[in-house]
Amino acid sequence: MKKLIKNGIVVDPERGRKEKLDILIENGKIVRIAEKIEETEDVKIIDVTGKYVLPGLVDLHVHLREPGFEHKETIATGTRAAAKGGFTSICCMPNTDPVADNPSVIRYIQHRSAEEGVIRVFPIGAITKGSKGEEIAEIGMLKEAGVVALSDDGRTVMNSGVMRRAMEYATPFDLTFITHCEDHNLVDNGMVNEGYASMMTGLPGYPAEAEEIIIARDIKLAELTGAKLHIAHVTTKGGVELIRQAKARGVSITAEVTPHHLVLCEEDVLSYDTNFKVNPPLRSKEDQAALIEGLQDGTIDIIATDHAPHAYEEKMVEFQWAPFGIAGLETALPVIITTLVKDGKLSLMDVVKKMSTKPAQILDLSVGGIGEGQEADLVVVDLEWEEEVRVKDLVSKGKNNPFIGWKLIGWPVMTMVKGKIVYQRSGFNAGN
Amino acid sequence: MSRLKRKHLLGLADVSKEEISLILDTAEAMKEVFTRKVKKVPTLTGKTVVSFFFEPSTRTKASFDLAGKMLSANMLSLSGSSSSVAKGESLIDTGKTLEAMGADIIVIRHSAPGAPHLLARYVNASIINAGDGAHEHPTQALLDMFTIKEKKGRIEGLNVLIVGDILHSRVARSNIFGLKTMGANVRVVGPATLIPKDLKNLGVEVYYSLDEALKGADVVNILRIQRERQKKGLFPSIREYHRFYGMNERIISLLKDDVLILHPGPMNQGVEIDPIIALDDRAVIEEQVTNGVAVRMALFYLLAGRGNQNEKIN
Numbered sequence: 191m192k193k194l195i196k197n198g199i200v201v202d203p204e205r206g207r208k209e210k211l212d213i214l215i216e217n218g219k220i221v222r223i224a225e226k227i228e229e230t231e232d233v234k235i236i237d238v239t240g241k242y243v244l245p246g247l248v249d250l251h252v253h254l255r256e257p258g259f260e261h262k263e264t265i266a267t268g269t270r271a272a273a274k275g276g277f278t279s280i281c282c283m284p285n286t287d288p289v290a291d292n293p294s295v296i297r298y299i300q301h302r303s304a305e306e307g308v309i310r311v312f313p314i315g316a317i318t319k320g321s322k323g324e325e326i327a328e329i330g331m332l333k334e335a336g337v338v339a340l341s342d343d344g345r346t347v348m349n350s351g352v353m354r355r356a357m358e359y360a361t362p363f364d365l366t367f368i369t370h371c372e373d374h375n376l377v378d379n380g381m382v383n384e385g386y387a388s389m390m391t392g393l394p395g396y397p398a399e400a401e402e403i404i405i406a407r408d409i410k411l412a413e414l415t416g417a418k419l420h421i422a423h424v425t426t427k428g429g430v431e432l433i434r435q436a437k438a439r440g441v442s443i444t445a446e447v448t449p450h451h452l453v454l455c456e457e458d459v460l461s462y463d464t465n466f467k468v469n470p471p472l473r474s475k476e477d478q479a480a481l482i483e484g485l486q487d488g489t490i491d492i493i494a495t496d497h498a499p500h501a502y503e504e505k506m507v508e509f510q511w512a513p514f515g516i517a518g519l520e521t522a523l524p525v526i527i528t529t530l531v532k533d534g535k536l537s538l539m540d541v542v543k544k545m546s547t548k549p550a551q552i553l554d555l556s557v558g559g560i561g562e563g564q565e566a567d568l569v570v571v572d573l574e575w576e577e578e579v580r581v582k583d584l585v586s587k588g589k590n591n592p593f594i595g596w597k598l599i600g601w602p603v604m605t606m607v608k609g610k611i612v613y614q615r616s617g618f619n620a621g622n
Numbered sequence: 623m624s625r626l627k628r629k630h631l632l633g634l635a636d637v638s639k640e641e642i643s644l645i646l647d648t649a650e651a652m653k654e655v656f657t658r659k660v661k662k663v664p665t666l667t668g669k670t671v672v673s674f675f676f677e678p679s680t681r682t683k684a685s686f687d688l689a690g691k692m693l694s695a696n697m698l699s700l701s702g703s704s705s706s707v708a709k710g711e712s713l714i715d716t717g718k719t720l721e722a723m724g725a726d727i728i729v730i731r732h733s734a735p736g737a738p739h740l741l742a743r744y745v746n747a748s749i750i751n752a753g754d755g756a757h758e759h760p761t762q763a764l765l766d767m768f769t770i771k772e773k774k775g776r777i778e779g780l781n782v783l784i785v786g787d788i789l790h791s792r793v794a795r796s797n798i799f800g801l802k803t804m805g806a807n808v809r810v811v812g813p814a815t816l817i818p819k820d821l822k823n824l825g826v827e828v829y830y831s832l833d834e835a836l837k838g839a840d841v842v843n844i845l846r847i848q849r850e851r852q853k854k855g856l857f858p859s860i861r862e863y864h865r866f867y868g869m870n871e872r873i874i875s876l877l878k879d880d881v882l883i884l885h886p887g888p889m890n891q892g893v894e895i896d897p898i899i900a901l902d903d904r905a906v907i908e909e910q911v912t913n914g915v916a917v918r919m920a921l922f923y924l925l926a927g928r929g930n931q932n933e934k935i936n
């Protein structure tokens with residue numbers, strides 16, 4: 191059956207438009223966009239008056255935990271959490287068990303996504319075998335199997351020689367390297383920002399320089415090899431500056447920032463609440479300001495969640511034993527709208543650029559737009575809708591969310607993938 | 623001020639001058655109990671105090687136990703090891719068990735910074751931090767301040783030097799927070815690898831030369847050096863540490879006549895302190911131990927003796 195989304199305000203950075211339009215969908219595709227499309231008998235009307243229609247969000251940095259850590263999250267729960275957060279495409283990191291360093295694991299993920307997933311899942315392959323940083327993975331076969339990028343996320347390939355060879359080898363396969371930048375020797379067992387947070391809590395410090403050294407190294411290696419580089423979760427002022435300079439030189443580099451690093455800071459860990467334990471750690475107010483500035487001037491291209499769900503009991507321990515990570519898929523968009531859009535730091539158009547259009551472009555995913563002929567991956571957002579984040583409402587298995595108790599606005603009320611409604615907020619009526 | 627505005631003592635970072643003064647004044651009254659023939663008062667009759675030590679510490683544990691007994695509390699001691707917690711034995715579960723047994727106060731010593739905070743969030747008893755990793759050791763700092771006040775008549779305006787491993791020392795952290803609040807000038811000295819880089823932001827003077835740092839110091843608090851720091855490469859050798867930061871015979875001429883020498887114990891003689899300094903009559907290391915009991919009695923009294931354990935003030 192055809193669907194007609196009526197009276198929504200369509201925000202589409204690709205075509206530079208933000209206007210009230212109707213969208214007609216048939217066979218999962220957008221067939222017509224116009225100011226007014228007549229209602230016919232065979233059409234299901236979805237009236238979204240006063241709400242915004244955005245291209246479905248695209249997240250380049252998600253941990254789905256399957257295979258191997260199904261107690262933390264599964265493809266079924268993770269994709270549902272994503273749909274609820276307005277995401278229609280996500281890229282999943284390879285630090286599963288087994289590590290996604292070979293075609294069979296990739297095929298397993300694809301198979302499970304087709305079976306259990308509700309949105310599009312694009313697997314990322316490992317850079318090195320077992321993500322051990324020693325031998326390069328079967329990059330060619332990973333590409334054949336359908337990976338969209340390479341990453342040893344969670345770990346840095348510490349051996350610069352291995353990293354160089356991986357980049358050289360992968361260049362003909364045209365895969366972007368997404369790098370988690372952390373000099374493991376410098377971090378040692380650091381877990382909070384070195385500075386005010388480590389001084390006040392007595393928890394081991396994780397210096398900004400540990401991140402910046404590897405950002406600088408990976409930029410140099412990308413220049414040497416011609417590899418495409420995407421810096422994961424930038425958190426420091428110095429890191430932003432390194433990326434800015436590299437871009438000015440013409441290096442093929444992009445970068446992401448997470449909602450939590452934009453909104454929270456090192457002072458939040460003084461409570462020892464393990465929901466604030468994340469790698470890289472929450473940084474200083476000054477770093478936070480630099481991240482927002484980097485996002486505004488385009489140095490930082492996109493917002494990615496680094497959705498890292500953990501089982502409840504794993505986080506209910508002393509700070510130093512708790513695993514790193516925040517499960518942020520469900521709250522990313524409302525957090526950004528409530529904190530950055532509301533006070534004018536970003537426009538809604540910017541947000542769509544940073545969370546849909548641009549991430550899709552970086553990995554060439556052919557999603558993230560609203561155009562005739564394109565597949566209907568859409569999210570409807572109500573900027574007025576205010577709701578408190580409550581544990582019981584979270585559909586991700588990971589309840590490790592630092593925004594619990596926050597009142598947020600700008601919630602997705604409906605998410606659609608290939609024209610199919612995959613999420614509908616309770617209280618929102620999508621019509622007959 | 624006649625009562626504490628808090629339910630727990632998790633650290634000194636957020637404790638006000640009025641509260642610290644109240645604790646120190648109360649400790650003075652408690653110390654008077656020591657001079658009695660029968661060193662026991664009925665203040666905490668019917669209250670249960672649990673001491674829960676995940677790290678061995680003969681002296682701090684004995685001090686808390688004695689303080690509780692002198693106030694007639696029911697004392698229960700438990701010990702655990704931090705490794706068993708890491709294996710999944712939940713601190714929260716144990717805390718809830720103690721709560722079910724009627725604990726009014728739980729004294730916790732733990733290797734993980736923030737462990738007392740975790741407990742405080744999930745159980746109803748008052749929590750006293752008896753040392754959490756490299757974070758805080760508030761009762762030690764309070765007894766240090768009590769000793770300083772007793773000997774010097776004041777804290778405000780004094781130059782207090784802390785010597786040694788500032789980075790990993792809960793004693794140093796609590797002392798810095800408490801002393802700054804009470805208006806002392808705080809200095810630290812130690813190897814650069816053992817001093818947090820942002821300490822100056824707290825208004826602390828940082829020195830790397832012991833000779834320099836000692837000039838004009840009214841109080842010198844010498845921290846215990848842990849040999850494992852040397853194994854981790856944070857300083858080259860014990861010999862080198864002793865040469866540059868050890869309180870040895872050579873140092874005596876640099877000390878003020880009325881300087882007060884403190885050490886939280888147990889001492890590593892020949893490492894951070896030489897016997898000649900420990901035996902100097904300006905050292906008050908044994909009195910610190912006595913004062914420790916008085917300060918802990920004061921805290922028990924203030925936290926449990928006034929029926930405020932059900933208030934949700936933190």
Ligand SMILES: [Zn+2]
Binds near residue numbers: 343
């Ligand atoms: Zn990462």
